[in-house]
Amino acid sequence: MKTIPLLFMGLFSIVAFGQFESGEDLLISDQQKDDIYLAGETIEINAVVRGDVVAAGGNISVNDSIYGDLTAAGGELFINQYIADDVRVSGGSITINSEIGDDLVVFGGEVILTKNAKVSGNLLCYAGDVKMNGEVVGMMKTTGADVTVNGTIQGTSKIIGEDIEIGDNARFLSDVEYWSSDGEIDFKESLVNANAQFNEDLREDRPEFSWVSFGIASLALWGFYMLSAFLVILVLHALFRKAFSKSVQTLQQHTIKSFGYGLIYLIGVPLLIAIAFMMIVGIPLGLFITTIFIFSLLFGHLIAALLLAYYVTQKNKKNWGFWSITFLALLLAIVLRVLTIIPFLGIILSVVILSFTYGALTLRALKNRNIPEPIE
Incomplete structure (x- = not known):
């Protein structure tokens, strides 16, 4: 038995052909028919994935469609293409620039939903700096230090922030409940057959944003690391x-x-x-x-x-x-x-x-x- 060559070829097979991939720079350029698990410094998904994606890395970019769930943690995350199911992400800076087919749960230092972003389900966001310029079909709960809303929310909303800014393009089609350190704020012309109510009790839900974001991201990264490590150890041990x-x-x-x-x-x-x-x-x-x-x-x-x-x-x-x-x-x-x-x-x-x-x-x-x- 040639232990060293077989062991290295086993590692090569896992990385090149298996559903788990790990490395400094990962580029997914071929269509994936099943779930994939990714761990690397830089991860780019440039091909369609028919299953779920679990990824952990320093910089993660999704540039093609995913027809399952996306679960990811990293320093910077960019979602630029359609995700058919739920998205659960955490990181330092997160940009959503596409449609999410179901719910979006996001934790981060900075979270940006561009005008191209659309969440077909519910949005649950905890971050330091939040900019919501897209559309949310379901309900929205956003907790942050600085929260800017300049998009459309069809469902009910709950907004908690030290500083809340309502943009000229903001539209709330259902009632809004909010808390701001500045007290009551002007929702301008954003309320469409809806009411906005200042709720002092929501102050209790206000976390220490910087530590929460950092802690959640760190725990998520370690969680993905353990998952990745377990998969590799399991395969190596079996072989x-x-x-x-x-x-x-x-x-x-x-x-x-x-x-x-x-x-x-x-x-x-x-x-x-x-x-x-x-x-x-x-x-x-x-x-x-x-x-x-x-x-x-x-x-x-x-x-x-x-x-x-x-x-x-x-x-x-x-x-x-x-x-x-x-x-x-x-x-x-x-x-x-x-x-x-x-x-x-x-x-x-x-x-x-x-x-x-x-x-x-x-x-x-x-x-x-x-x-x-x-x-x-």
Whole structure:
């Protein structure tokens, strides 16, 4: 069994062909027939998705139609095309510039519904700065620090804001209940067969916007991270269960050698890639190795978590089953992720963790190919 090549090809298959995709920059350019789960720094959906989309990233853009639900969390979100079902999003800055087929639930620092935006269901919005310039067919409940309404709301409305501004194009076709720190405000000509009532009791629903937005976005990001990590760990565990179990034995027998071989991998592969790119005939091989190496770094802490989970169970002589080890690996992955984001120290920990992990897997692969193991 060639553990390392199979493991990397498994990672490549998950990213390239599976319903879960993860990477620094993700571009969905081919039509997706089923649900997809995305995690990356930059995510662009430029093709039709027939199922649901779950996404977490720094910058997320939806530029083609989604015929299921959209659940997303990120720094900046742009929804520029039709979403057929519910949308639940959170982030620092969120722009809705298309039609939403059902309900929209949004949490953010800044939320903008452009004049092209249409929510066919209900709108529930919690944000610091809200600009509603589109149309809401159902009811609207908006809570924010600065709230500007310059669109059309057909259902009943509840608006809570430190500062509420009603634009010249605003139209309320049903009753409005509101609270503003300035007291009663002028709704101008916006009320169409409707009444606006100032309600002091709504003040109790006013949150600390900045902390709420930040907290919700952070929790959402961690939630999506755990979902993404669980899916990857589940697939890797199912495909390479025996490989991880045997690699732990190698790690215990050749701890120092494992670290050394892993360090050679982390340093040697980039050198090999550089040499390949220097030769014209080696460019295709260099591109392939680069892709595999990047995937190994992206999924490194998840692979390490699985290896560590097997190490813990064997060290403590636990006879745990598949699911127990999977969930233990998820817990360890979260711990490793928290540790590796510590400035400077995180880089050192990442190098050490990946060295032990890929070193143990490499040594196991050498043994399976009947190559003599190094002598201590």
